[in-house]
Amino acid sequence: MASTSESEGQKEGDDPEDANKSNPSQDGTFECNICLDTAHDAVVSMCGHLFCWPCLHQWLETRPNRQTCPVCKAGISKEKVVPLYGRGNAKQEDPRTKVPPRPQGQRTEPENNGPFQSFNWGGDGGFQMSFGIGAFPFGLFASTVNLGGPRLPGAQPGTPQFEEEQFLSKLFLWVAILFIFWLLVA
Amino acid sequence: MANIAVARIKREFKEVVKSEEAAKCAIKVELVDNNFTELRGEIAGPPDTPYESGTFILEIKIPETYPFNPPKVRFQTKIWHPNISSVTGAICLDILRDQWAAAMTLRTVLLSLQALLAAAEPDDPQDAVVARQFKENYEIYVKTAKHWSYKYAGAPNRTPELDSKLKQLADMGVDEHRARVALSSCDWDLARATETIFS
Incomplete structure (x- = not known):
């Protein structure tokens, strides 16, 4: 030191x-x-x-x-x-x-290039979702839902940035769900 | 946070004493009291300015919240400069107000003030009378500033033609400093100066 x-x-x-x-x-x-x-x-x-x-x-x-x-x-x-x-x-x-607390360091996980790792339930409940439509008839739509998979570290809990990220991730989840429903109904 | 203030001033004091500028007698700082809340600074008038070879004394007061807030600095030596009040010695300089940064030190403040003497900012004046003269009648401003430096800051350049006008007013029983202020403010027009004094 x-x-x-x-x-x-x-x-x-x-x-x-x-x-x-x-x-x-x-x-x-x-x-x-x-x-x-x-x-x-x-x-x-x-x-x-x-x-x-x-x-x-x-x-x-x-x-x-x-x-x-x-x-x-x-x-x-x-x-x-x-x-x-x-x-x-x-x-x-x-x-x-000590008052005030010193900001924490940010630690980035190394990139994980391993095989298919979807549907891992992580302890922190973080998730990512991606979906897309392939060319019919080879695939109606392909979607992967990654739950708790490796992801880039977000903002520290409690900061405004963290809350914003939480909000955005929820928003995108609902948009995705609505889109799937629309595909099924249509 | 007075602890930081005192510890820092002690270090800055040493920094000034050891600095190259101090070796060249361009800046100097002295203690006024032993608890490092009041200091006396000294800067040499920069060369090729009307303040050349003058010694200008500054009153420096260190606030409790130093270095998070700037020191309070004022010219004790009377000076004719657009950004310094000819009456109170108050200084108009951004780093002593909102542009202060905690990494600035006594040394940088003194050097900035010296730079201010060399580069006046008449568009952001502290003394409107001087600033007007600087913009409208630069030669008279230079003469006046030289005269004040000679009179109050010990600079060697005499200004005989101004002295004779002063003497005329003094002969009428006017206090010397008062006469100087009136003449300086009236661009050394004796009639106008007399009028302002006796009206």
Whole structure:
């Protein structure tokens, strides 16, 4: 973790190279751009600027209408900062207990190119649906309904983006069901 | 959050002291009280401007919410500039208001103020009288600004023809600063200045 101070680094330094590295607080590489101290609970903006999460949070709270990077004035938002997790010491393990909580990292599942995986009921109840009409008579319509299959990770629960995605997925499901009914009736 | 404010000011103070600009005597900062809430800044007038070789003193007040809000900065040295009040020393500069960003420091603020002296913005004035003179009568503005720099900021360039007009008003028993303000505001027209003083 960037906030490991020099003395701690030397104590823990089982790797001899660690001790040879220059002290990060001297060259300023890992200093928060707001408090100018070594960043703790570090997050980095999309424009590449490093901050302590509490510092950046307070900056964003101070200017709710004009959320810009304190360094380069690029547009930034809470959702678009990336937390940095170093190897860390035990003191820093629970950022969620701190107020305000640091945004979570987003983890993308690797692409799964395996065989047909439809009708897997997943634990999280997520699903995807796709359907189409083949050329008659080779197929009236082919549809696959993927329930809980591998999908790209959505937004974090609780965020407005998450609710929007939930709404859209429900909407598309009903549109699809209506379309199938229409095909059957017609 | 006063803790962040004090810790940051201490670092920024060192940054200014160690900076190249301080080595060249272009900027300087001093403590006024020991709790780092009030500082005294100094900037050198930039070369090739009417403020050249002057030393301008700034009053810097650090708010409780620093660095999330900008420091309050005011010129203590009287100055003739479109974006600085000739009466109060209040400064019209976007980064000291809504364009402040938390990564800015005392050093960048002082350098920005120095840049402001070199590049006035008469269309966004703090002192309307100076701004009008700047736009309508640039040569007189330059002379006036030089005169004020000589008088208040210790710049070496004297402006003898302006001094003689001042002396005429002083001979009538007018306070020197009052006479200077009246003459400066009236584009050094002695008759008009006399009229404004005695009307």
